[in-house]
Amino acid sequence: MILLYRNRPIFVYCFNHQLGSVHRDLAQLRTEKLLIGSVDALSAIGYCHNFGVGRNESLLSLAMNPVSLALQGVPEPNGFVFQHCYAESAVLHYDVNETDIAARNRYFPGELMRNLKLDHLPYFCSFASGCAGFISLLGLAGGFLSGSANERAAICVMADCMPPGVPYDMLQERILGSDHSSAFAVGPEQRGYQLLGINYYSTTRMKVPFVEIVKRTVQMIQELATNLGLDLAKSNIAIHYPNIFPETWAMVTRYLRNPHIEHVLDGMFERAHCMATDSVISLGKLHRSDRGRIHVVVNYGIGLHLGVCLLKETDES
16 A cells, blocks of 8 residues: 655654663563573574563553653644554553443543643554554554644654563564653654655565565565655665564665665664664654655564655754
8 A cells, every 4th residue: 555645745753752761681581581582592683682661660651751742842733643562552451340331441542641631632543553553653644634624733652561471572583672652743844754655565464474574675665666756776765674673674775776775773782672663763863954865664563564654854853
C-alpha cells in the first residue's frame, strides 16, 4: 500500500522520548532471569545493555514526560494517536475482582489524557502493527490532516514496557528490547521533516526469511521513490533502521547502490531495541537543518509488518 502526500504539506516534528530508569547489562539480565537466549548470542549481534522500568515507575509515568514536552510545541492538538507493541501495554492494571465494567476499563490513552487534563480530545489506539508502529501512526495522523479543514497538529504517542517476569529478548530472532515511551507531532506547520510518502506491507505469517525482508525493503523504497519522482542514486539520503538485524539492513544499504547514503543504526549497543521509538530517537538526533535532505525510515514488526516512509528535512528543527 502506497500513500502519497503531494496535495497538502504534512510535517513531523517535536520528537521526544524516555526510557526506563533501570540500566542493565547482559550479565545482570541473565542473573535476574530476564533472558531466554544466551549472552554470547546477543553480544554477537551487537547488544550489551537495555533499560527497564524501576519499582517506582509505570508505563504511565514513563510516558508523561515525552508527551508533556510534545505538548509544549503543540499546546492545542486536534487529537491523539496511540500505539503499543504489546497488547498488555494498552490496558493498565485493574482489580480482577472488580465487577463494574466501567471501573475495569483502564485503557492507557484515557488514563494518560485524564492525567494531563486533556480528556476532551478525540483519541485512537492500535497495537496490531507492533514495532512498525511509527509508520502506522504517520499514516493515521496524516489522514487526519489530508482530509480535514483542521489546521492543528495531532500528537502521536508510543509506549511499551515488558510485563513483569517476561524476558526482554527473543530466542530465534535474537532481539533485545527496552522499556520506552515517545511522542511526536504530525501537523501542517513547516518544521522538522516533511512527510512525502509511505509504503506499507503486511503478512500474517509468523516467520519470514531474512532474504525476503531484504528484497522487499529495497523494492518498497525504490517503488516509493519512483512514485514521488525521486532519483535515489543522486540524492543525499539517510536511512534509519530499527535496532535489530544489523546484517540484514547492511545488505539493504548495499543493494540501493548510492555512495551518498548515511546508514543509521543508532544506539543498539547501549539501549537495545526500543520498538517503534527507535525511529523517534534517530530522527530527533539526525536533524541538521539540511533543507531538502531525504530521510528514509524503515520499520519492521514481528511476522512481517514492513513499512518505509520518505521524509524531506526542513531548515527548522
